[in-house]
Amino acid sequence: MAFVPFAKTIFKNLVSKPATRLYPVTARKPFDRTRGHIEIDxxxxxxxxxxxxxCPTHAITVTKADKGWSIERMRCIQCNSCVEVCPKKCLNMDQQYTRPAPGKVVDTFHA
Ligand code: SF4
Ligand code: SF4
Known part of the structure; x- marks a missing residue:
């Protein structure tokens, strides 16, 4: 009878933990190679x-005159090109994603 395997599934789902997490209260641990956001020293x-x-998306702006470096977070596609090309190795791909925001997120750093 087809009801028996169906009942098994219902019972299994009733007693097992949910497959999903209560994000953002419970966040998943990122994988080792997760590309989250760019950080700069x-x-x-x-x-x-x-x-x-x-940068293929023109997310980064460098202004030599005032020693400024800025990144428009929502433009970044985490391609890692900037990290690979930097001669000083001062860029790093962090595993945490940029938090969702209703508008542009621009982070600016000055030396
Ligand atoms: S990871 Fe790619 S898209 Fe993001 S800032 Fe670097 S070069 Fe641009
Ligand atoms: S040193 Fe690295 S982070 Fe600074 S402007 Fe050059 S490539 Fe970009």
Whole structure:
């Protein structure tokens, strides 16, 4: 009878834990290679602008005159190009994602 396997599934679901998490209260641990957001050690930056030129989405803006480096978070596609091209290795891909926001998120750093 088809009801028996169906009843088994219902009983199993009643006694098992949910497959989902109560995000954002319970967040999933990121995988080792998760690409979350770009971080910069601004003290190491020489403002060469390579990351700015290599970024495919124009998320990064480097202003040598005032020693500024900024990133528009929602434009970034986490391709990692800027990290690979930086001659000073001062960029890093962090595993935490940028938090959702209703507008543009621009982070600016100055040396
Ligand atoms: S490539 Fe590196 S050193 Fe050059 S501007 Fe970007 S972050 Fe700074
Ligand atoms: S990870 Fe890619 S898209 Fe994001 S800032 Fe770097 S180069 Fe641009």
């Amino acid at each position: 601004i003290q190491q930056c020489i403002f060469c602008g390579l990351c700015d030129r290599k």
